[in-house]
Amino acid sequence: MKKYFLSACYFLLTGFLFSQNNDSITCRKIANEILNNGKCYSWLDYLSNKVGGRLAGSPQAAAAVEYTYQIMKTVADTTYLQPCMVPHWVRGDKEVAKIISSKTGEQKVPIFALGGSIATPDAGISAEVVEVHNFDELKKLGKAGVQGKIVFYNRPFDETEINTFGAYGKAVDQRWAGPSEAAKYGAVGTVVRSMTNAIDDNPHTGGMGYKDSIPKVPCCAISTKGANLLSTWLKNDPKLKFYFKMNCQTLPDEKSYNVVGEIKGTEHPEEIIVIGGHLDSWDVGHGAQDDGAGCVQSIEILRAFKALGIKPKRTIRAVMFMNEENGGRGGSKYAELAKLNKEKHIAAMESDAGGFTPRGLSIDATSDKKEKILKWKNIFMPYGVYDFSANGGGADIDALKDQGSVLIGLYPDSQRYFDYHHTATDTFDKVNKRELELGAAAMTMMVYLISEYGL
Numbered sequence: 001m002k003k004y005f006l007s008a009c010y011f012l013l014t015g016f017l018f019s020q021n022n023d024s025i026t027c028r029k030i031a032n033e034i035l036n037n038g039k040c041y042s043w044l045d046y047l048s049n050k051v052g053g054r055l056a057g058s059p060q061a062a063a064a065v066e067y068t069y070q071i072m073k074t075v076a077d078t079t080y081l082q083p084c085m086v087p088h089w090v091r092g093d094k095e096v097a098k099i100i101s102s103k104t105g106e107q108k109v110p111i112f113a114l115g116g117s118i119a120t121p122d123a124g125i126s127a128e129v130v131e132v133h134n135f136d137e138l139k140k141l142g143k144a145g146v147q148g149k150i151v152f153y154n155r156p157f158d159e160t161e162i163n164t165f166g167a168y169g170k171a172v173d174q175r176w177a178g179p180s181e182a183a184k185y186g187a188v189g190t191v192v193r194s195m196t197n198a199i200d201d202n203p204h205t206g207g208m209g210y211k212d213s214i215p216k217v218p219c220c221a222i223s224t225k226g227a228n229l230l231s232t233w234l235k236n237d238p239k240l241k242f243y244f245k246m247n248c249q250t251l252p253d254e255k256s257y258n259v260v261g262e263i264k265g266t267e268h269p270e271e272i273i274v275i276g277g278h279l280d281s282w283d284v285g286h287g288a289q290d291d292g293a294g295c296v297q298s299i300e301i302l303r304a305f306k307a308l309g310i311k312p313k314r315t316i317r318a319v320m321f322m323n324e325e326n327g328g329r330g331g332s333k334y335a336e337l338a339k340l341n342k343e344k345h346i347a348a349m350e351s352d353a354g355g356f357t358p359r360g361l362s363i364d365a366t367s368d369k370k371e372k373i374l375k376w377k378n379i380f381m382p383y384g385v386y387d388f389s390a391n392g393g394g395a396d397i398d399a400l401k402d403q404g405s406v407l408i409g410l411y412p413d414s415q416r417y418f419d420y421h422h423t424a425t426d427t428f429d430k431v432n433k434r435e436l437e438l439g440a441a442a443m444t445m446m447v448y449l450i451s452e453y454g455l
Helices: 002-037 040-051 059-075 135-146 164-171 178-183 224-236 288-308 329-340 367-374 377-383 398-403 433-453
Strands: 078-090 096-101 105-108 111-113 125-132 150-153 189-193 219-222 241-245 249-263 268-278 314-321 344-350 358-364 406-412
Touching: 002 288, 002 377, 002 433, 040 059, 040 288, 040 433, 059 078, 059 249, 059 288, 059 314, 078 329, 096 224, 125 135, 125 189, 125 224, 135 178, 150 178, 150 224, 178 189, 189 224, 189 241, 219 224, 249 288, 249 329, 268 288, 268 329, 268 433, 288 314, 288 433, 314 329, 314 433, 329 398, 344 398, 344 433, 358 367, 358 377, 358 433, 367 406, 377 433, 398 406, 406 433
Parallel strands: 125 150, 150 189, 189 219, 268 314, 268 344, 344 406
Antiparallel strands: 078 249, 096 105, 096 241, 111 219, 125 241, 249 314, 358 406
């Protein structure tokens, strides 16, 4: 009996190793195809340099929809658009800001209006400043310390966070919730330190949210050099004033679209693997890293399958999600339609952390499904993709978790991402072709394995 048991174990093991070897060979073909013949870099060149920043509701966002729709038709079996209504916020004329001190003089500083902010009065706002690092400090100041003043949120990134997304998570509440928290105590406006490790003169825009029960005040982000200067001057002159003028406004919602392309599965077409990035970006740069990179990597997956003649067993669907940056309407609409149509998404993968060198994949799944994915880890090791420890997926696919989908996120090296995130420097020249393609290859390999073996 023992002899037969050992024989069975041997055949199971050799079968597993044979399968792994065949999968490794296919994955090498995938990587070679993308590194030798990939199109994602040239697609990103056009999306960044010809279309440019693609804020939801803008003509550039509409142009991006049309461009990616035409590309998708060349690599997918089926291509279509999913309509969704999106917010339409416009920045207006260039923002102006300066520090005014009776002791030191005046100094202009770079700012960006935060997405969704109201404008200042036509003449701008000039008021004394109170500096805080968190909402507890703000609460201690209370109405007596804040009324009629500008609140300056100056909490920097935690430099001890090796993954800079951890530092972003610790700091971003002051950007998102800061305006309404300050307005509760009578502030006339807010200035927030830009969300970055870098010390430079590039302000970082980003989304913010008002509470309808609290008066709305204008809010802007100041560059980190500007924040350091303002903090230093405040210590020497607590009565100094900050002046800023912004011309932004919110227009009626606009009709836009998710762009969808898919290759139908040959054996289990009802099981869907969705991959994507968000097509919209902020208006101040070109949205190359955030998130043009994720969009073109996702389309590249379809192209590689077609080029290699790989017929997936399960349906692969690429989605260019609209409006992640200031509303999330595209991701919500996609999840809504998936539920309405009773679609079965076995996995959803998003690339929204830049086109840098891939280090791993984050996974949000039940223990049994995560264990199955981790058995493929050795296949990725030769490509420098080794870290599968993080938990998570992405903002546009998170709603699919409740529908039973495993969530996966491409996990690139994060050290430079927040140098460019939401800035005017998020341009095509900051993207390395090989790094972008390696990320696309890692995503394609994972999609192939899930298509072959399911979850």
